[in-house]
Amino acid sequence: MDRRLPELPEVEVTRRQLRAALCGRRIRAVHTAGAGQFFVTRPRTLRQKLPDRTVLRLRRHGKYLIGELDDGSRLVLHLGMTGQLFTADPGVRYRGRGELQVAPEQRPRPLDVHTHLCIEFRDGGPEVRFRDVRKFGRVLLLDAGQTDARLDKLGVDALSARGKQLFAASRKRRTAVKTLLLNQSVLAGIGNIYADEALHQCGIRPTRAAGRLSRADCEQLVEIIRAVMRDSIRLGGTTVSDFINPEGRDGSFQRCLQVYAREGEPCWTCGAEIRRIVLGQRSTHFCPHCQRR
DNA sequence: ATCTGTCCCTGGACGC
DNA sequence: TGCGTCCAGGGACAGA
Numbered sequence: 001m002d003r004r005l006p007e008l009p010e011v012e013v014t015r016r017q018l019r020a021a022l023c024g025r026r027i028r029a030v031h032t033a034g035a036g037q038f039f040v041t042r043p044r045t046l047r048q049k050l051p052d053r054t055v056l057r058l059r060r061h062g063k064y065l066i067g068e069l070d071d072g073s074r075l076v077l078h079l080g081m082t083g084q085l086f087t088a089d090p091g092v093r094y095r096g097r098g099e100l101q102v103a104p105e106q107r108p109r110p111l112d113v114h115t116h117l118c119i120e121f122r123d124g125g126p127e128v129r130f131r132d133v134r135k136f137g138r139v140l141l142l143d144a145g146q147t148d149a150r151l152d153k154l155g156v157d158a159l160s161a162r163g164k165q166l167f168a169a170s171r172k173r174r175t176a177v178k179t180l181l182l183n184q185s186v187l188a189g190i191g192n193i194y195a196d197e198a199l200h201q202c203g204i205r206p207t208r209a210a211g212r213l214s215r216a217d218c219e220q221l222v223e224i225i226r227a228v229m230r231d232s233i234r235l236g237g238t239t240v241s242d243f244i245n246p247e248g249r250d251g252s253f254q255r256c257l258q259v260y261a262r263e264g265e266p267c268w269t270c271g272a273e274i275r276r277i278v279l280g281q282r283s284t285h286f287c288p289h290c291q292r293r
Numbered sequence: 294a295t296c297t298g299t300c301c302c303t304g305g306a307c308g309c
Numbered sequence: 310t311g312c313g314t315c316c317a318g319g320g321a322c323a324g325a
Contacts, residue, residue, distance in 0.1 A: 006319095114303090134317095150320085175295080281298070283316095
C-alpha cells in the first residue's frame with residue numbers, strides 16, 4: 001500500500017499536482033461511498049450542493065486543502081494518514097466491493113472499497129477521487145461565510161512561520177518541544193516525520209521542555225523546519241512503501257531521513273545508535289549524541 | 294489554560 | 310497455513 005504519510009510537504013505536492021485537474025472545471029456530479037467520521041459534511045449534502053459549482057482556487061493551510069468555490073463556499077479536505085487525492089478516467093473501474101451511491105441511471109459505478117469521494121466534471125474529463133484506507137481523512141463543505149473550529153484554531157503555516165512565533169508560543173510551556181511542534185495551533189503542518197528530522201538537524205533533544213528554548217533556539221529551529229520542508233517539496237515528499245502508485249510518482253525524500261524509522265541504526269553524522277522513545281503517544285526518534293541541547 | 298490518555302480505522306508484521 | 314495480537318498515525322474529545 002502506498003503510504004505517503006501526508007504532512008505539509010506531501011499536502012503541498014498534492015495541491016500542486018491537483019490544482020490543474022480541479023480548478024476552473026464545472027462539477028457535474030459527486031459520488032460518495034460509505035459514511036462515518038470521514039464525512040464531516042453529510043454525503044447527501046455534498047451530492048446536493050457541489051454539482052454546478054466550480055473550484056476557483058486550491059489553497060493549503062497546514063495539512064488542510066481548501067478549495068474555494070464560485071459561490072463563496074469552501075470544500076475542505078484533510079488527508080489524515082492514508083488519504084490519497086488523484087485523478088482517474090471516468091471509465092476506469094476498480095476491483096473491490098465498494099458500492100457508490102449514484103443516480104439510478106448510472107448504476108453501478110464500482111470503485112474500490114476505499115475510494116469514498118469522486119468528483120465528476122461537465123467536460124467529461126478525468127474525475128478527482130479521494131481514497132483513504134484508514135478513514136482518518138476528512139471532507140467538509142463550508143457555506144459562504146461559515147467558519148469551522150478546526151481551521152480557525154490552526155497556527156501560522158509552518159512554511160511561512162517565524163522563529164519569534166514559536167518563541168512566543170513556547171513560553172511557560174512545560175510540554176516537550178517535540179509535542180509542541182506537533183500542535184497544529186502553534187505551527188500548522190508539522191507531523192511526526194518532520195518534527196523528528198528538524199529537531200535532529202537542529203541538535204535539540206525532543207524531550208526538552210518547550211519553555212526552556214531560547215529565542216535563538218526557536219529562530220534556528222523554525223529556519224530548519226522551513227528548509228526541511230522546502231527540500232521535501234522539491235523532492236516530491238516522503239513515500240514510505242515499495243508500492244508504486246499507478247496514478248502518480250512517489251516522492252523521494254524518504255532517502256533523506258536522518259532519524260525517522262531508523263531506531264538502532266547508526267547516526268550518519270556521529271555513528272551513535274538512533275534511539276526511539278514515545279512522547280505524547282507518538283514514536284520519536286533522535287540521536288543521543290548529536291541532540292544534546 | 295494546559296496537558297494526558299483514549300478512541301477512531303485498517304493492513305501489515307509478527308508469534309505461535 | 311492461519312489465526313490472533315500489536316502497532317502506526319492525526320486529530321477530536323474527555324477528564325485531570
